[in-house]
Amino acid sequence: MFRGRAALRFFGVDSFVNDAGTRPRKWILTRISRADKGYSPVVSPFLCLIRYSALVANENLAGRPLPIRALRKGLTRAFQSTQKHALRMHxxxxxxxxxxxxxxxxxxxxxxxxxxxxxxxxxxxxxxxxxxxxxxxxxxxxxxxxxxxxxxxxxxxxxxxxxxxxxxxxxxxxxxxxxxxxxxxxxxxxxxxxxxxxxxxxxxxxxxxxxxxxxxxxxxxxxxxxxxxxxxxxxxxxxxxxxxxxxxxxxxxxxxxxxxxxxxxxxxxxxxxxxxxxxxxxxxxxxxxxxxxxxGATLRRLCEELLRRNSRGDIAPVTTKFLAELIAREGWERLCPQ
The missing domain is CATH 3.90.550.10 (Spore Coat Polysaccharide Biosynthesis Protein SpsA; Chain A)
Known part of the structure; x- marks a missing residue:
């Protein structure tokens, strides 16, 4: 068992916020909220750790017992979430x-x-x-x-x-x-x-x-x-x-x-x-x-170009799939009326 700031330092996240281990719950939740709203390009591992390890229930992290297994699990989930989020971001x-x-x-x-x-x-x-x-x-x-x-x-x-x-x-x-x-x-x-x-x-x-x-x-x-x-x-x-x-x-x-x-x-x-x-x-x-x-006229032209039998399969494949499924479900006349 580690306690408070010592546990955070052991896992390499103490340096992120200098004195995070002594910060009250309100301060931590504010930073989580700011990160979620996009003020930080990627939610920090420390903030993710707080979210996923259920430590936000504590009024203050200072001096609280932090099990190693829970910390490791929290960090793993935090980094996985952070990496997935980063891959989606432009x-x-x-x-x-x-x-x-x-x-x-x-x-x-x-x-x-x-x-x-x-x-x-x-x-x-x-x-x-x-x-x-x-x-x-x-x-x-x-x-x-x-x-x-x-x-x-x-x-x-x-x-x-x-x-x-x-x-x-x-x-x-x-x-x-x-x-x-x-x-x-x-x-x-x-x-x-x-x-x-x-x-x-x-x-x-x-x-x-x-x-x-x-x-x-x-x-x-x-x-x-x-x-x-x-x-x-x-x-x-x-x-x-x-x-x-x-x-x-x-x-x-x-x-x-x-x-x-x-x-x-x-x-x-x-x-x-x-x-x-x-x-x-x-x-x-x-x-x-x-x-x-x-x-409507150019939509009909697009359907005829993409869906005819001799059409090239490499032209607008996502659009082709959408139109084919829509016509199969709704009928040609609903999509492209005369």
């Missing part, structure tokens, strides 16, 4: 901290809104219910993230998310090796401008802003964008969409003019952006064309 980049990225990387950054029922894919409601639309949006994010992850060793996946403080909602959706950075601004053009500015400011050599509506975009297209931006400051990369917009815009330097006087959400977006680039002397490299899925 690093959230902070513009105020300056450069946080190693030199030479291109950000492949998904512009994303937290997939909450009733707030995403609203133009697909109906035929989808709000919860189905949110799940479809989640499937799109997973498929696009998988393609980004395969785009090459000089690229890094990033989720540019909104609303602020919704980063925990991406655990289990975006891979844990993705970084996150919050969106800033009001209008769509302002958010794109700020996203590019922030990504370059934290240390990315180049960045590509990617929409979350094009789940069939390929790894070849993203890899081509990264390659085109390796050493050319005088160009941008555009990935055109069938509806006249673009699913990707890439650059090495921010030029705000690219996002000015654009009729957003119209068929003129790609042409106007191409025009803005040429007005300031930038070359434009155009990627293969894909399509956005944001209404």
């Amino acid at each position: 690093r959230v980049l902070d513009r105020q901290r300056g450069k946080q990225i190693s030199a030479g990387f291109c950000a492949l950054a998904i512009m994303t809104k937290a997939p909450r029922a009733g707030t995403v894919k609203t133009r697909l409601q109906p035929p989808l219910t709000p919860s189905e639309a949110a799940e479809l949006n989640t499937c799109f994010l997973r498929d696009i993230a998988a393609v980004i992850s395969a785009a090459g060793e000089r690229s890094q996946g990033v989720g540019v998310f909104t609303p602020v403080r919704s980063e925990k909602e991406y655990e289990g959706i975006l891979p844990s090796h993705f970084d996150l950075i919050p969106q800033r601004g009001n209008g769509f053009g302002e958010r794109l401008t700020n996203a590019a500015d922030d990504l370059l400011h934290v240390g990315f050599e180049s960045c590509c802003l990617i929409n979350s509506d094009s789940p069939t975009a390929t790894v070849e297209a993203f890899g081509e964008a990264v390659a085109q931006l390796q050493d050319a400051d005088d160009r941008i990369v555009l990935g055109p969409s069938d509806d006249g917009g673009y699913y990707l815009i890439g650059m090495r330097k921010l030029n705000r003019h690219l996002f000015e006087e654009i009729d957003w959400s119209t068929e003129r977006v790609f042409a106007q952006t191409d025009e803005r680039a040429r007005e300031v002397g930038l070359k434009v490299h155009v990627l293969p064309k894909f399509y956005d899925v944001d209404d």
